Amino acid sequence: xxxxxxxxxxxxxxxxxxxxxxxxxxxxxxxxxxxxxxxxxxxxxxxxxxxxxxxxxxxxxxxxxxxxxxxxxxxxxxxxxxxxxxxxxxxxxxxxxxxxxxxxxxxxxxxxxxxxxxxxxxxxxxxxxxxxxxxxxxxxxxxxxxxxxxxxxxxxxxxxxxxxxxxxxxxxxxxxxxxxxxxxxxxxxxxxxxxxxxxxxxxxxxxxxxxxxxxxxxxxxxxxxxxxxxxxxxxxxxxxxxxxxxxxxxxxxxxxxxxxxxxxxxxxxxxxxxxxxxxxxxxxxxxxxxxxxxxxxxxxxxxxxxxxxxxxxxxxxxxxxxxxxxxxxxxxxxxxxxxxxxxxxxxxxxxxxxx
Amino acid sequence: xxxxxxxxxxxxxxxxxxxxxxxxxxxxxxxxxxxxxxxxxxxxxxxxxxxxxxxxxxxxxxxxxxxxxxxxxxxxxxxxxxxxxxxxxxxxxxxxxxxxxxxxxxxxxxxxxxxxxxxxxxxxxxxxxxxxxxxxxxxxxxxxxxxxxxxxxxxxxxxxxxxxxxxxxxxxxxxxxxxxxxxxxxxxxxxxxxxxxxxxxxxxxxxxxxxxxxxxxxxxxxxxxxxxxxxxxxxxxxxxxxxxxxxxxxxxxxxxxxxxxxxxxxxxxxxxxxxxxxxxxxxxxxxxxxxxxxxxxxxxxxxxxxxxxxxxxxxxxxxxxxxxxxxxxxxxxxxxxxxxxxxxxxxxxxxxxxx
Numbered sequence: 222x223x224x225x226x227x228x229x230x231x232x233x234x235x236x237x238x239x240x241x242x243x244x245x246x247x248x249x250x251x252x253x254x255x256x257x258x259x260x261x262x263x264x265x266x267x268x269x270x271x272x273x274x275x276x277x278x279x280x281x282x283x284x285x286x287x288x289x290x291x292x293x294x295x296x297x298x299x300x301x302x303x304x305x306x307x308x309x310x311x312x313x314x315x316x317x318x319x320x321x322x323x324x325x326x327x328x329x330x331x332x333x334x335x336x337x338x339x340x341x342x343x344x345x346x347x348x349x350x351x352x353x354x355x356x357x358x359x360x361x362x363x364x365x366x367x368x369x370x371x372x373x374x375x376x377x378x379x380x381x382x383x384x385x386x387x388x389x390x391x392x393x394x395x396x397x398x399x400x401x402x403x404x405x406x407x408x409x410x411x412x413x414x415x416x417x418x419x420x421x422x423x424x425x426x427x428x429x430x431x432x433x434x435x436x437x438x439x440x441x442x443x444x445x446x447x448x449x450x451x452x453x454x455x456x457x458x459x460x461x462x463x464x465x466x467x468x469x470x471x472x473x474x475x476x477x478x479x480x481x482x483x484x485x486x487x488x489x490x491x492x493x494x495x496x497x498x499x500x501x502x503x504x505x506x507x508x509x510x511x512x513x514x515x516x517x518x519x520x521x522x523x524x525x526x527x528x529x530x531x532x533x534x535x536x537x538x539x540x541x542x543x544x545x546x547x548x549x550x551x552x553x554x555x556x557x558x559x560x561x562x563x564x565x566x567x568x569x570x571x572x573x574x575x576x
Numbered sequence: 577x578x579x580x581x582x583x584x585x586x587x588x589x590x591x592x593x594x595x596x597x598x599x600x601x602x603x604x605x606x607x608x609x610x611x612x613x614x615x616x617x618x619x620x621x622x623x624x625x626x627x628x629x630x631x632x633x634x635x636x637x638x639x640x641x642x643x644x645x646x647x648x649x650x651x652x653x654x655x656x657x658x659x660x661x662x663x664x665x666x667x668x669x670x671x672x673x674x675x676x677x678x679x680x681x682x683x684x685x686x687x688x689x690x691x692x693x694x695x696x697x698x699x700x701x702x703x704x705x706x707x708x709x710x711x712x713x714x715x716x717x718x719x720x721x722x723x724x725x726x727x728x729x730x731x732x733x734x735x736x737x738x739x740x741x742x743x744x745x746x747x748x749x750x751x752x753x754x755x756x757x758x759x760x761x762x763x764x765x766x767x768x769x770x771x772x773x774x775x776x777x778x779x780x781x782x783x784x785x786x787x788x789x790x791x792x793x794x795x796x797x798x799x800x801x802x803x804x805x806x807x808x809x810x811x812x813x814x815x816x817x818x819x820x821x822x823x824x825x826x827x828x829x830x831x832x833x834x835x836x837x838x839x840x841x842x843x844x845x846x847x848x849x850x851x852x853x854x855x856x857x858x859x860x861x862x863x864x865x866x867x868x869x870x871x872x873x874x875x876x877x878x879x880x881x882x883x884x885x886x887x888x889x890x891x892x893x894x895x896x897x898x899x900x901x902x903x904x905x906x907x908x909x910x911x912x913x914x915x916x917x918x919x920x921x922x923x924x925x926x927x928x929x930x931x
Contacts (some may be wrong), residue, residue, distance in 0.1 A: 224668075313579075353845075387924060390920060390921070393920050394921050397918070397919075401757060404760035405760060405762075407760075459791075499605075556923075557924065560913070560915060561916040561921065563749070565745060565748050565754070565912070566745070566749050566750040566916065568747075569742060569745070569911050570913050
């Protein structure tokens with residue numbers, strides 16, 4: 222644990238001067254400040270928020286390109302909350318974060334938001350690459366640094382970092398939980414199936430989750446068929462009618478249902494409406510959505526995997542700031558803890574923000 | 577989101593003055609600082625680390641009473657790491673955190689550490705109440721505020737807060753995971769049992785975890801017997817010989833093993849030594865211990881529940897500081913997220929510190 226005294230000794234100056242420089246008050250020369258920064262780095266002086274205010278004279282502007290907050294069942298609102306929390310902290314040093322929202326199901330809206338962000342007076346961007354095909358070309362053209370959040374495009378050259386989840390691994394984990402849930406129900410010789418709900422939109426995330434889930438299930442329970450149901454519209458009643466249609470066609474209930482995103486709540490409300498036999502079908506999906514926790518508390522949803530969207534938003538902005546303003550080394554890839562939520566631990570997650 | 581401008585308007589002073597006060601530079605009067613603090617409180621201005629340095633002139637000393645870092649398989653080392661991280665951040669404002677370690681299995685050592693802490697020049701304490709019977713009397717006598725960490729004594733009057741886990745609920749969650757793990761193995765009419773390993777020492781924590789586990793198992797799988805094995809010494813080879821003895825007496829292997837703390841790693845090494853049939857017995861326990869993750873990665877341990885000891889230590893100190901120095905309202909009870917760790921998500925937790 223380096224102290225100010227250690228830094229003063231290493232830099233060969235007085236503690237008073239180190240204190241002035243670290244707290245950015247009184248007079249000091251840029252040369253001395255450079256010595257202090259060097260000593261801080263060498264001694265691995267705890268980088269706390271003070272460092273973020275160190276001798277910052279210029280106002281910095283960052284842009285965020287993100288789906289509209291109400292999309293994906295309110296998921297993006299949570300990401301935005303974390304972003305606003307970081308923006309608020311950085312605002313006291315005169316930084317400005319501008320959000321450019323887009324409709325995640327519209328190519329035109331996505332391209333427009335990205336161009337607006339790129340042509341604004343910005344030094345760097347935080348981008349949710351939910352529409353990689355639309356985003357690739359404009360991002361190949363820019364010299365601005367950017368960090369991907371939630372969804373990654375790994376091969377772009379200006380990409381500074383990615384913060385998100387290991388989505389294939391989360392699908393594998395979902396497969397493991399599903400296999401445990403149905404292991405008491407699977408009976409030899411019977412034609413049983415698990416329903417895999419493929420939500421609207423397409424991105425690496427959804428693809429990888431489903432791929433990981435299939436991989437695990439095929440390896441561990443090869444006798445169980447996996448039937449995919451594709452939904453076209455991000456809307457609760459659309460999901461309900463798709464499920465109803467499917468059930469009329471396939472008389473037998475699935476022995477388990479996996480939803481590759483927060484549309485799991487639409488499936489839960491369908492199962493609850495249809496009665497006890499439906500409600501008891503094991504259900505695994507993604508994300509805690511405020512206001513919809515009751516589906517987990519009642520046990521309609523058996524397991525939820527979550528990638529802590531607020532923390533992702535918060536850390537994404539801090540990484541951008543550290544990279545651009547403080548020129549600190551940032552990790553190329555930050556993988557969020559993959560939390561398993563169920564009836565018995567959800568109360569310890571809601572109301573506790575890991576910021 | 578309140579900004580400095582909002583605070584300036586609410587306090588009826590210039591932004592420059594607010595800035596000087598918040599960043600504690602230049603001159604200002606205590607009266608004006610009081611106005612700013614009041615406005616910050618009313619506007620719910622984001623409390624970040626700046627607030628912690630606000631006009632602090634006195635040096636503050638806090639004491640920590642904690643088991644020795646090597647006990648409980650290295651668990652307390654993690655708590656201490658979080659405490660040191662917070663101590664390091666607060667050190668730049670001239671605060672001092674002193675740790676008084678005790679032997680968790682010795683009454684004399686515990687009482688001595690607590691008296692040393694109480695009679696030191698301290699303003700408040702962070703205490704792991706692992707030996708409630710020894711700690712109660714001295715704590716009833718003191719006027720110092722204290723926060724319990726990890727283990728609680730709810731009825732003490734000077735108690736400011738508790739940070740820890742809902743231990744009975746974690747036992748219930750362990751029961752749920754166990755019931756899923758063995759649901760494919762439980763066969764009607766057979767005399768099957770789950771082994772419950774009761775670690776040495778006694779505290780509310782261990783008691784509640786085991787009680788919660790029993791409660792869930794009795795409700796959901798009443799046909800499965802629960803057999804308790806009490807271990808007397810916190811030592812790997814002691815556990816191995818206790819398990820060996822037990823197995824000689826009870827020929828049949830258990831269909832599952834639950835360990836109420838990090839001694840689950842001692843059980844894992846026993847199962848690995850004894851061969852494949854043993855290794856495949858479902859095993860559920862507590863805590864990620866650095867250097868021993870391989871038991872989870874190999875799947876010998878099926879599920880680990882963790883209470884994030886580093887984050888507890890870090891937040892415990894910050895709460896103490898907020899309460900005593902900043903006189904901020906702190907929550908009476910902070911329950912940590914109860915994380916479920918398994919082979920498929922452990923890599924997202926190690927190396928990611930939620931501080």
